[in-house]
Amino acid sequence: MREALFTTRITEMLGIRHPILCGGLGPAIADADYVAAVVNAGGMGFIVAAGFPDPDAFREQLTRCRLLTGGKGFGVNLYISRQAGGAQRLERHLQILIEAGVKCVETAGASPEPVLPMLRDAGVKVLHKVPAVRYAHTAARLGVDGVIVVGNDCGGHPGIYGISSMVQAAQATAELSLPIVIAGGIGTGRQLAASLAMGADAILMGSRMLVAKELAIHDAYKKQVVRGDGTESIVVKTGLKDHHRVLVNDSAKAVAALDASGSSEFEQYRAHVMGALATQAYRSGDSRQGMLDYGPAVVFADAIKPVESIFDEMIDDARNALTRLGQLTRQLKNDHD
Template sequence: MRRPLFKTRITEMLGIRHPILCGGMGPGVSDANYVAAVVNAGGMGFIVAAGFPDPEAFRAQLRKCRALTSGKGFGVNLYISGQAEATDRLQEQVRILAEEEVLCVETSGGSPEGVLPALREAGIKVLHKVPAVRYARSVARLGVDAVIVVGNDCGGHPGIYGISSMVQAAHAPRAVSIPLAIGGGIGTGSQLAATLMMGADAVLMGSRMLVAEELWIHRDYKDRLVRSDGTESVVVKTGLRQHHRVLNNESAKSVAALDAAGARDFERYRPHVMGTLTTRAYLTGDSRLGMLDYGPSVVFADAVQSVEAIFDEVMDDAQRAMRRMEDLRSET
């Protein structure tokens, strides 16, 4: 494991070695095994609560992660939905997080305002993820501990504005004063160093980590990612204004056709976007069907490796970038 190169507000807040957050990936993908590997390698990961709808199964994941990290702090991803059933489940999850003394949460979707009091009371740090700086300003006023701003390059849900991560990284530090992470298309240490130089406190990586050995997804799919160059990334579900950046497979092409036809009824989309298709693809390695989160940063995922080995490469690259900056300095 590489020595710490940077000390930021987020490394200090979370007690982590490197300013690297590994965002929650799909229901059940970011589980205890993967998140523990991220934490043990010096970053912060988030178990996706939506992947464990049964309360006791969710609690078991938290306890397993704590055991695997020898008691180190770890995070949980909470998706905030406006549906009544989802709200009840969210309240139950927050109660379990408090009982299990989880360190932090990555909230996304709707506003975290409704769960902030309970999370604060439990001493849980809240990092809210947004797709544009305009939302970062709003959530900062709510009193979250940090904000994560993702650009259009991110796999998963980049929002509707199509603003690049490069622009977000330069703009967000001017707009908010709270600790800040930038995500979307990030997979190298030079990007980490550049993002910190622009004023952020950490980066968020997702697609780059899909080849981690500790993820349970099928080796055939990981090998496909290693062979890919990121050009198979496409944004679909634009007709529903639920933009989703995924692998351009058969399901994505069907959804893109619905978008082009002006479809607005979710039932027409349902056969192509069901979560069961995605889970089956990850289990079998057959990636023809399913909404598979896929950002262009997979171009950097050039080998199936442990999380620690990936982090080592990132930090070595960051150190080279810092040296290059020193070499480029004018004598005057």
């Protein structure tokens, strides 16, 4: 377990050792065991509320995570949906997480404005995830505590603009004064150091963590990720303007064909994008079906390892990057003397 190397507004806000956050990855994957492993390794993880629609099951996950972390703070991912029934499910999750003493949420999807008063009154810190800096400005005006800016390299939903994480990091930190987390294509300590150097307060990883030992997916799929070189993803659902970067499989190819045909009717997509297909794939290890979030950062996922080992390697890598910068700076000084 590595000691703290960096202190940022995010590490201080969340009470964590390292400025490393781990995204939800998908329903029922980021459960109590995985999130607790992230927290115990010094980062912040988020139980995906949508993965536990049953209130009792969600409450049990929060209780288990509290037990596994020894009472340390952990997060919950809240997807704000515009679909029928979404508001009611969200309200139930809000009530349960507040009762459980959760102190941090990652909101995504639609605007967090409807949930902010309730979360603010309960003292819950809100990090809102956006796919472009233009949306981060709106979230900042609403009064969120920080924003997670996601670049085009992310597995999952990169938004419709296709802007890289490198550009977003430099733009966001120049234009916004609140804490910034950078996500998308990140899986090394060198990238962590670079993000902080550009003014960010933390990074968030998703695809890199698909090989975490504690993650609740089949080892056969984790081994497939280890074999991957980062070129196996495709952005689909462009016809719905709900861009989704996923593993190239039978479902993704079918959806890409619908996109190419100009289809914009969700019912034509439904059979290929149902969440149950992804859940089955993660549990069985058969990845031929389902929208499986998958980004090029899998190239850094070289083996199935405990979260703590992944974090330790990242911090060592970040320290080496700082050493190299120090050497370059000294060389520059010597050249001018």
